[in-house]
C-alpha cells in the first residue's frame with residue numbers, strides 16, 4: 001500500500017514547503033526517500049527487527065551476523081484501544097535502520113537520506129529498561145515515523161487520567177474521549193502532520209550538520225525535543241529557530257553551496 005494512500009492528508013510538497021520556511025529558504029542538499037510499506041515488507045530481514053519483548057533489548061549482535069539459520073522470535077503486538085489502529089507491531093528503530101540501509105544500498109558516508117515510514121519505531125532506554133516509541137531515529141538513513149509522531153509524544157495527563165475509566169470494548173467511551181481532546185493531540189487524519197514531518201526534517205538537518213548536535217532547551221525552538229503532544233502542537237503553531245540556532249544556520253551556509261534534491 002502506498003504511503004500517501006494510507007495517509008490521505010500527507011503531502012510531500014506541503015512538508016517540503018514548511019521545511020524551506022523553517023530554514024529561511026536556504027537551499028539544502030538532501031535526499032529524501034519515501035518507501036512504500038509494501039516494497040519494504042518484502043525484505044526478509046524485516047521480521048527480525050520486530051520487538052518481541054518490550055522490556056528486553058532485541059539481540060543486535062545476531063542481527064549483524066545475519067539470520068540465515070535462525071528463526072525470528074515471535075513479535076509482540078502492542079494493543080492500545082485509544083489509538084487507531086489499536087494493535088500494531090513495534091520495531092526496533094536501529095535494527096530497522098539497518099534493514100533500510102541494506103535495502104537502499106547506503107553506506108555511512110553516502111549523502112544523507114530520509115525514510116518516511118508508517119511503522120512504529122521504538123528504541124530501548126537503559127534508564128528504565130524499556131522500549132519507547134520514537135518520532136525520529138537519527139543516522140543514515142534517518143527514519144521519521146508517522147505512527148511515532150502520533151504515539152511518541154504523550155497525550156495530555158488529563159486524557160490519560162480519564163482513560164483509566166475505560167472499560168473493555170466501550171468504543172463509545174474512546175470516541176468521546178478522543179473527540180473531547182481532539183485539539184490536544186495529533187491524529188492520523190490531521191493535515192498538521194505535514195508540518196510535524198518538516199520539524200523533524202529540520203532536526204535531522206542539524207544533526208548531520210553539527211557533530212555535537214543536541215536538542216534545544218527552548219521550547220519555542222523547533223530543535224526542542226517534544227515529549228508531549230502539546231509541545232509538538234505548539235511548535236507547529238509558532239515554533240521557529242531560536243537566535244542561537246539561527247546563527248548556526250547562517251554559519252552552515254556561509255562557505256558551502258547546497259541544492260535541494262528529492263527522490264521519491
Ligand SMILES: [Zn+2]
Pocket residue numbers: 216217218221222223241242243244245
Ligand atoms: Zn534552539
